[in-house]
Amino acid sequence: MPESTIYDPFVVTMIIIMLILLLIIGLLAHVVTGAAGYYYQQQKESAQQKEKAQEKNGNATAITTTIILLLFAAPLFAQDSQTAGAITQTGNAYGGLSATAFYCMAGVIAIELLVVFMLLHYLRVFLSKERSPEAAAAKAAVAQKRRVNIWNKMNKFRPVEQEAEITMVHEYDGIRELDNRLPPWWLYGFYVSIFFAVIYLWRYHVSHTAPLSGQELEIAMAEAEQQKAEYLKKSANNVDENTVQLLTAANEISSGEKLFIQNCAACHGKAGEGIVGPNLTDDYWLHGGSLSAIFKSIKYGWPEKGMRSWKDDLSPVQIAQVTSYIKSIHGTNPPNAKAQQGELYKEEAANDAKTDSLANKVALSTPK
Structure with missing residues (x-):
């Protein structure tokens, strides 16, 4: 017949721990009950006798509860081999115990530990009550004197009897000036600040082993640009009309040209000269000639004017490539170019307007 799980080393260890805690x-x-009995016997008061009885009852209740829990947990971990096999199949065993038996035994141990701490607390309370008032007062006086000595050492006060020795000649309206030294805590703080200043001066301005605040800003900005570039490489499809950048690499322009011929040439011509749609090589634009405006027109379209949206057919990267290609053919003057449409847009004028707007903002924000 297979051996019962009660002989498992883990189970035996937990049982031994519970028994040891129960003995403790x-x-x-017993000790707490004796201390309580002695204390209440000294007091000779009925109210305190009642409290003694409650204390004994509480201890007896705690012991009884622990014993009941132990008796309740015993059948759970004393299982036969068939139950052990089921535990193995379910995979929820703890050292040969089911999850229920393990948590029950762990709960018993936790309750026993809680009872031990409670008994230690009550024992300490009764022992402290046994001290005489004179001893408690003496201990409090020693503690107060120690605190006063520490405070005096930190501030280095001179007693009133010695004021005549440190009195200076300056006196006004009964107020005398004393030649008191600065308190030690202030002096030590000042010495530490001098030491720190020397190290700071050597590190940042003499040996240059650490960057100054301006250099730290430059380093942080360079790291930010590098992180931005890496981010754009990994998440190129996050490009939109607010973050689009002009692409100048030959392969990017070539890809944009292929996409333009494949999707846009039917309306704008292979060279951007304009057929049904407007000419894309001159300085006149119906909906803006900036990089952001062109990207937006391709992405969302202008259905009321026959321009469809391409956001479902082209990825953001492809739209950026087409936008950069359109910017690259500006001013090429292809043959059979369509007549001018829209409003005049000059890149230089747009940049100047941005500069003037920024200058106005700076001027308005500068206090006079």
Whole structure:
């Protein structure tokens, strides 16, 4: 017949721990009960006698509860081999115990530990009550004197009897000036600040082993640009009309040209000269000639004017490539170019307008 799980080393260890804790609880309960009885016998008051009885009842209740829990947990971990096999199949065993038996035994141990701490607390309370008032007062006086000595050492006060030795000649309206030294805590703080200043001066301005605040800003900005570039490489499809950048690489322009011929030449011509749609090589634009405006027109379209949206057919990267290609053919003057449409747009004028707007903002924000 297979061996019962009660002989498992893990189970035996937990049982031994519970028994040891139970023995400790019994000893502590006996000591606490004796201390309480002695204390209440000295007081000779009925109210305190009642409290003694409640204390004994509480200890007895705690011990009884622990024993009941132990008796309740015993059948759970004393299982036969068939139950152990089921545990193995379910995979929820803890050292040969089911999850229920393990948590029950762990709960018993936790309750026993809680009872031990409670008994230790009550024992400490009764022992402190046994001290005489004179001893408690003496201990409090020693602690207060120690605190006063520490405070005086930190501030280095001179007693009133010695004021005549440090009195200076300056006196006004009964107020005398004393030649008191600065308190030690202030002096030590000042010495530490001097030491720190020397190290700071050497590190940042003499040996240059650490960057100054301006250099730290430059380093941080360079790292930010590098992180931005890496981010754009990994998340190129996050490009939109607000973050689009002009692409100048030959392969990017070539890809944009292929996409333009494949999707846009039917309306704008292979060279951007304009057929049904407007001419894309001159300085006149119906909806703006900036990089952002062109990207937006391709992405969302202008259905009321026959321009469809391409956001479902082209990725953001492809739209950026087409936009950069359109910017690259500006001013090429292809043959059979369509007549001018829209409003005049000059890149230089747009940049100047941005500069003037920025200058106005700076001027308005500068206090006079």
